[in-house]
Amino acid sequence: MIALSLLLATSFASPAQKIINLSIADNRVMQHLHELCYDVGARPTGSPELQKAEKWALAKFKSFGYNNAHLEKWADVPVGFQRGPNNSAKMISPRRAEMQFSTNCWMPGTQGPLQGRVVIAPKSMEELVSMKSSLNGAWVLSDAPVSMRGANIAKESVDLMKAIEASGINGVVFGSKSDLLHTHGTWKDKTFENHPTNVQVTVRKADWDMLAENVRAGKDTVAEFNIDNRWIKGPIEVHNVVAEIVGTEFPDQIVVLGGHLDSWNSPGSQGANDNGTGSSSTLEAARLILKSGVKPKRTIRFILFSGEEQGLLGSTEYVKQHLGELYRISACIVDDGGSNYESDASGYASWTPFFQPSFDLMTKAFPKMPMTFHPSTNYDASGGSDQASFWAKGVPSVFMGKAGTQQYLHIWHTQYDRYEEAVPEYLKQVATSMAVVSFNIANADSMMPRK
Numbered sequence: 001m002i003a004l005s006l007l008l009a010t011s012f013a014s015p016a017q018k019i020i021n022l023s024i025a026d027n028r029v030m031q032h033l034h035e036l037c038y039d040v041g042a043r044p045t046g047s048p049e050l051q052k053a054e055k056w057a058l059a060k061f062k063s064f065g066y067n068n069a070h071l072e073k074w075a076d077v078p079v080g081f082q083r084g085p086n087n088s089a090k091m092i093s094p095r096r097a098e099m100q101f102s103t104n105c106w107m108p109g110t111q112g113p114l115q116g117r118v119v120i121a122p123k124s125m126e127e128l129v130s131m132k133s134s135l136n137g138a139w140v141l142s143d144a145p146v147s148m149r150g151a152n153i154a155k156e157s158v159d160l161m162k163a164i165e166a167s168g169i170n171g172v173v174f175g176s177k178s179d180l181l182h183t184h185g186t187w188k189d190k191t192f193e194n195h196p197t198n199v200q201v202t203v204r205k206a207d208w209d210m211l212a213e214n215v216r217a218g219k220d221t222v223a224e225f226n227i228d229n230r231w232i233k234g235p236i237e238v239h240n241v242v243a244e245i246v247g248t249e250f251p252d253q254i255v256v257l258g259g260h261l262d263s264w265n266s267p268g269s270q271g272a273n274d275n276g277t278g279s280s281s282t283l284e285a286a287r288l289i290l291k292s293g294v295k296p297k298r299t300i301r302f303i304l305f306s307g308e309e310q311g312l313l314g315s316t317e318y319v320k321q322h323l324g325e326l327y328r329i330s331a332c333i334v335d336d337g338g339s340n341y342e343s344d345a346s347g348y349a350s351w352t353p354f355f356q357p358s359f360d361l362m363t364k365a366f367p368k369m370p371m372t373f374h375p376s377t378n379y380d381a382s383g384g385s386d387q388a389s390f391w392a393k394g395v396p397s398v399f400m401g402k403a404g405t406q407q408y409l410h411i412w413h414t415q416y417d418r419y420e421e422a423v424p425e426y427l428k429q430v431a432t433s434m435a436v437v438s439f440n441i442a443n444a445d446s447m448m449p450r451k
């Protein structure tokens with residue numbers, strides 16, 4: 001009887017309700033995320049892992065029935081980067097202790113385990129000269145502040161740092177502000193033949209303090225780093241992954257739904273929440289829409305971008321490659337806020353009817369995860385994620401706001417960006433919301449009003 005009543009409820013339900021019913025009965029967002037995290041892994045743009053992820057996402061779309069799924073090349077990355085499996089950091093003496101570390105991407109590694117005495121960086125050129133013999137083969141502790149993008153060497157210390165790095169050292173060891181290790185980096189100005197050779201590594205604050213205390217106490221302190229950073233000869237082709245369900249009445253008018261497939265890759269990270277979640281939710285939204293049999297009036301185009309972390313590069317190129325059809329894009333909706341549930345969106349007041357009915361339906365289906373539309377007179381979708389590339393060209397664009405228990409700053413670009421941090425209940429809601437919101441905008445009486 002339960003099955004029959006569900007069947008009856010579904011056959012008379014609105015399209016959006018059909019999507020919700022299917023999602024509640026059979027939601028696979030966590031399966032997609034698990035595959036992405038464990039079969040593919042963390043995926044910086046220009047890494048073999050991103051290439052694998054592109055193929056994986058393409059195969060997923062096809063397996064759902066999207067025969068038009070394809071890759072759109074947006075650039076050649078001149079030199080690829082990969083973090084190999086052999087990463088470790090330890091203090092060897094005066095006692096053994098494991099440490100955690102990261103380096104930025106496109107930075108050199110150690111070519112195997114590299115041991116050396118730990119010394120504290122000289123504070124002046126005079127001090128450098130006086131300690132020169134002890135710098136050879138040393139790991140040098142620098143107290144330069146470290147931000148999300150790496151160590152910040154003060155202008156007046158740049159020459160000194162260069163001199164230290166030219167003294168035959170193993171590398172410079174920075175300390176992060178907390179137990180978080182952030183990763184950033186760029187291939188800009190680098191090639192396979194011509195790239196930095198100075199090893200720079202960041203350890204957690206507690207690990208840096210441990211090394212420094214031992215050195216300051218006059219103990220013979222030895223550390224070993226094995227940093228398995230690998231350069232890959234380019235050019236490496238990078239692509240946006242695209243699939244669409246063609247509209248029944250206005251096939252030329254398009255709603256774009258997506259997020260970015262690329263990620264950072266601190267040792268330990270799987271790129272799970274930034275933005276494996278948005279990618280997996282986009283895939284699941286695509287599956288739910290097709291599988292529930294609903295037919296949107298306008299085309300819904302699903303796009304998984306890359307190069308987001310290097311500055312929205314993939315979406316910027318996408319918009320350039322599709323200039324001629326931007327006027328036909330009704331809206332661009334992006335999910336890139338981690339594992340929390342979709343709680344809100346902002347935009348012009350005239351957009352309220354395009355969102356609030358979907359949000360009301362979603363709130364009814366997921367009462368613990370209420371959704372609200374916030375009308376704004378000075379709305380601006382710049383920055384943050386890939387919707388900004390569309391917004392810059394006048395396309396109505398929205399970054400979905402989020403709420404919930406996940407501490408996003410704990411995982412954001414850190415070693416903790418792992419599958420275990422993802423919240424299944426929330427992500428089911430996200431995938432459903434993405435499907436319902438994009439479907440209802442695609443099915444509205446008109447395109448969304450522009451500025």
Ligand SMILES: [Zn+2]
Nearest residue numbers: 260274275336
């Ligand atoms: Zn992101």
